[in-house]
Amino acid sequence: MNNKEFLSELSARCDITVKEARQLVEGLTNVLADTLDDGDTFSLQNFGTYEVKMKKERIIVNPSTKQRQLVPPKLTIAFKASNTLKDKLKK
Incomplete structure (x- = not known):
């Protein structure tokens, strides 16, 4: 599964647009990166x-x-x- 397929599947399961799914994934990765950057x-x-x-x-x-x-x-x-x-x- 590539990124485009993942975003399509996520948007279908959560009943949101692909754009909103992309924003959710970007937000999650940013929080993950910031948390790991702090050493937590x-x-x-x-x-x-x-x-x-x-x-x-x-x-x-x-x-x-x-x-x-x-x-x-x-x-x-x-x-x-x-x-x-x-x-x-x-x-």
Whole structure:
């Protein structure tokens, strides 16, 4: 499902226009981004939790040159699905 299909499905299920559905999705993503930018976790009931995690620095080896390189630490976004969502996917 792409973004256009998602917005069409959302607008049909919520009985709103596609433009209003787009505004809702943009608002949700903005709130999600702002929350994660502040370092907080973002939870949606019956869906899951997003949080920012720090990946440690590590050493990698380039397979073609056998040269070792240090990869610096970085922030990543982690998602953990709720049990309700997991149960729905199992069915």
